[in-house]
Amino acid sequence: MTTLEAMPETRAQILRLLKARGHGTLGELAGELDGTTVNARQQLAALIKSGWVPRIKPREPQGKGRPPVEYALTDAGDHLFEKNYDSLSLMLIETLQARFGDDALLTAMESITDSNVAQWDKALRGKSLHKRLETLKGIYFADDPHTFVETHDDGPRLVETNCPYLHVAQREPRMCSITLSTLSRLLGYRVVREQRFQDGDRRCVFRVCQDQPVDPATFRFALEDGDT
Secondary structure (H helix, E strand, C coil), rough: CCHHHCCCCCHHHHHHHHHHCCCCEHHHHHHHCCCCCHHHHHHHHHHHHHHHHHHHCCCCCCCCCCCCCCCCHHHHHHHCCCCCCHHHHHHHHHHHHHCCCCCHHHHHHHHHHHHHHHHHHHHCCCCCCHHHHHHHCCCCCCCCCCCEEEECCCCCCCEEEECCHHHHHHHHHHHHHHHHHHHHHHHHHEEEEECCHCCCCCCCCEEEEEEEEEECCCCCCCCCCCCC
């Protein structure tokens, strides 16, 4: 995923300005940058194309004439800035477990699995196993460059080299059972992890056990082997 540090400096400056100001016109932004208005316009066009900045409705004009177009951050653009979702997620998990018990946490995980399956089911319907796996490379987010499919004699693998929930998964590894159960239901076969970030493997490898079919009418959720 793109970070502010990985993009051209002028684009990063524009995003930081919009984060601080809330919105701004081309002239206002160019006035705070070292480059020209032409350069600022070009960088804004690139940010708009990337989905990080939209044109927004201008403020009411202060005088005569048409007010200039303004720019702001989209939700995706705002997510380029540091967030602390892991701590909040862990707090919610620990509070749910402490307040209502372990069964409540497992029920919540089962419900999340149901939601995941409902979200993906239509997109996968009628596709071969290989096509379903290729589609599920985006199980965490669209166009994920860190997830790919491997083909082996004993069954295909979905390989994940970047876990977007790693901190949460390390503290509460049972949360990974949501992904395993979701994959098992969507693929129609039991899915197991052969490698795990939690074990220091630096990736997760999900193997599809084609000799162990899953009945979607009876299976909803199960903890990963070894988790209690």
